[in-house]
Amino acid sequence: MIEFWQQCTNHLSKGLPPTQIKQWILPLVPLGFNEEETEFHISAPSRLKQKWAQQYYAPVIQQFIKDNFNHDARVVVLINAPEAADIAKTITDSKEASEENTISTVATEQVSSSQTPKTTLDVVETSIAPVKQVYTTKDSSLIAQPNHIELIEGIEVEIDESGIEEPIEQNFSQQISTHSPKQHSGKGKHQPDTKVDFIYKGILDVPASLKSVYDATRLNPNHTFANLVVGHSNELAHATAANVVTHIGQMGYNPLFLYGSTGLGKTHLMHAIGNEIFQKKELRKIRYIHANDYYLDVVRSVKGGGLFEYNTQIMQEYQNLDLLLIDDIQFFQNKKSTQEQFFHLFDLMVSKNKQVVISSDTYPKELADIDARLISRFSSGLTIQIEPPELEMRVAILMRKAENHPIIRLTDEAAFFIAKHIRSNIRELEGGLQRVIATATFKKEHEITVDLCKEVLKDVLRVSNGLLTVENIQKTVADFYKIRVADMYSKTRKANIVRARHIAMYLAKELTRKSLPDLGEAFGGRDHSTVHHAVEKITEHRANDRELNHDLHVLEQTLKG
Numbered sequence: 001m002i003e004f005w006q007q008c009t010n011h012l013s014k015g016l017p018p019t020q021i022k023q024w025i026l027p028l029v030p031l032g033f034n035e036e037e038t039e040f041h042i043s044a045p046s047r048l049k050q051k052w053a054q055q056y057y058a059p060v061i062q063q064f065i066k067d068n069f070n071h072d073a074r075v076v077v078l079i080n081a082p083e084a085a086d087i088a089k090t091i092t093d094s095k096e097a098s099e100e101n102t103i104s105t106v107a108t109e110q111v112s113s114s115q116t117p118k119t120t121l122d123v124v125e126t127s128i129a130p131v132k133q134v135y136t137t138k139d140s141s142l143i144a145q146p147n148h149i150e151l152i153e154g155i156e157v158e159i160d161e162s163g164i165e166e167p168i169e170q171n172f173s174q175q176i177s178t179h180s181p182k183q184h185s186g187k188g189k190h191q192p193d194t195k196v197d198f199i200y201k202g203i204l205d206v207p208a209s210l211k212s213v214y215d216a217t218r219l220n221p222n223h224t225f226a227n228l229v230v231g232h233s234n235e236l237a238h239a240t241a242a243n244v245v246t247h248i249g250q251m252g253y254n255p256l257f258l259y260g261s262t263g264l265g266k267t268h269l270m271h272a273i274g275n276e277i278f279q280k281k282e283l284r285k286i287r288y289i290h291a292n293d294y295y296l297d298v299v300r301s302v303k304g305g306g307l308f309e310y311n312t313q314i315m316q317e318y319q320n321l322d323l324l325l326i327d328d329i330q331f332f333q334n335k336k337s338t339q340e341q342f343f344h345l346f347d348l349m350v351s352k353n354k355q356v357v358i359s360s361d362t363y364p365k366e367l368a369d370i371d372a373r374l375i376s377r378f379s380s381g382l383t384i385q386i387e388p389p390e391l392e393m394r395v396a397i398l399m400r401k402a403e404n405h406p407i408i409r410l411t412d413e414a415a416f417f418i419a420k421h422i423r424s425n426i427r428e429l430e431g432g433l434q435r436v437i438a439t440a441t442f443k444k445e446h447e448i449t450v451d452l453c454k455e456v457l458k459d460v461l462r463v464s465n466g467l468l469t470v471e472n473i474q475k476t477v478a479d480f481y482k483i484r485v486a487d488m489y490s491k492t493r494k495a496n497i498v499r500a501r502h503i504a505m506y507l508a509k510e511l512t513r514k515s516l517p518d519l520g521e522a523f524g525g526r527d528h529s530t531v532h533h534a535v536e537k538i539t540e541h542r543a544n545d546r547e548l549n550h551d552l553h554v555l556e557q558t559l560k561g
């Protein structure tokens with residue numbers, strides 16, 4: 001049974017990052033089949049994990065049993081079954097025994113390290129032959145497909161108003177047997193396990209002798225592949241970045257153009273590439289630079305009066321690089337001389353097979369006010385998008401970040417609660433976690449609970465729970481600008497009223513989940529394009545108009561409470 005379960009968990013874990021495996025799969029304990037062998041029972045340690053496993057993993061295990069043993073059994077996940085603790089201990093003991101056994105076998109028989117170690121089953125239940133391992137893409141796709149998000153969101157819907165249900169005790173009195181189902185030969189399809197285990201080593205440890213060389217790269221040692229959580233939204237970007245490391249500068253990989261909205265990990269991934277190349281490829285001529293700082297370097301490099309007489313030293317450094325990581329290239333917008341300069345640098349580097357990695361908030365063709373020659377070069381290598389993280393990945397990121405805290409423990413339920421309510425980007429997710437940790441530290445609490453999260457993240461919850469209504473926003477903005485609420489729906493074209501109305505539309509789009517047509521309707525039956533235009537206009541002005549930005553900040557704080 002133990003080996004059978006190990007096969008199941010291997011199968012379930014396929015393609016999942018270690019944090020997710022640790023969090024969702026390893027805590028499950030196999031209880032065995034009921035007497036009639038019509039059900040296979042598993043115990044989960046909390047209500048949340050039980051729901052998750054029942055909805056998400058049970059069908060995969062069921063299929064696994066069918067494929068391997070030609071046996072139909074329903075998989076039932078129970079909460080905290082009394083015998084679970086004993087079984088979990090047996091599993092741990094047998095694992096340890098197996099490891100010892102393997103070591104002594106290796107020592108005495110000089111078995112080569114490539115040979116399969118003795119299985120746990122050999123130690124505990126020698127009468128049952130090992131089952132065949134099956135890693136069908138069909139099954140693992142249940143885990144890997146994006147529509148899995150809907151399944152998880154489905155769990156979300158089931159969760160009560162408070163966000164999370166507490167773990168509950170449940171008596172489990174059914175008779176169970178702890179043997180594997182009968183085997184039927186020839187049913188299983190054997191494929192090798194191709195799962196890649198990412199090693200979570202954390203920050204880069206730079207030897208003192210290389211410290212000054214490393215500092216010159218401007219890389220951030222905290223941003224490595226080791227502490228980048230991989231999920232569906234970034235797995236392609238992650239794999240591509242890893243490929244760029246192994247094929248640095250080669251045709252087809254140059255440039256790597258990463259795009260996606262703010263806070264999704266583009267910068268982290270760029271640093272990870274740089275750090276990996278610094279460490280593994282031992283290339284030292286690396287530079288990470290934000291596009292705006294590159295622009296400043298160009299300005300600084302101007303000698304005397306002539307704009308194009310660049311200070312050779314500053315620009316020479318760029319030309320000698322093996323790897324250039326340039327972040328937020330959209331900042332080149334309208335900076336003609338910088339674009340010109342970069343165009344020459346880019347061509348030079350690519351012609352010498354030196355790697356360029358670029359990040360942007362949009363894909364190359366959408367970049368505004370950037371020279372067409374540059375845009376076509378940006379698209380000439382690999383262009384990869386990073387998407388917003390799905391719920392499962394958000395939970396994994398929180399758990400991963402919280403693991404680093406020496407004292408405070410983040411409960412599963414609290415991680416799920418935060419992830420459920422902060423969806424937009426990872427930077428905000430981190431911000432939410434930091435706020436909760438800061439409060440827990442202040443209150444000298446060692447555990448982050450859902451109640452604490454509710455208290456600390458009140459503002460986020462108001463937005464996420466839809467407590468902010470369009471009417472509320474219209475009234476607050478009208479009061480703030482001292483106009484009548486009725487003007488929010490009226491046809492008046494007076495400049496101050498149009499402005500306030502646009503601001504209310506912008507805030508309504510930002511703070512509620514209403515669609516553009518719904519908002520148009522709420523603002524006096526206007527067309528959705530009017531709302532879209534208003535949102536774009538205020539977004540654009542906000543970036544340059546300090547007073548507007550201040551007003552919006554005050555209004556946002558007022559509305560979020």
Ligand SMILES: Nc1ncnc2c1ncn2[C@@H]1O[C@H](COP(=O)(O)OP(=O)(O)OP(=O)(O)O)[C@@H](O)[C@H]1O
Nearest residue numbers: 227228229261262263264265266267268397426427
């Ligand atoms: N997959 C991930 N795993 C762990 N941490 C992540 C991940 N993605 C992003 N982060 C963290 O989220 C924060 C924001 O990420 P980052 O700065 O890389 O985003 P960005 O896409 O470059 O944003 P911007 O476009 O605003 O510059 C960082 O602290 C980063 O370490």
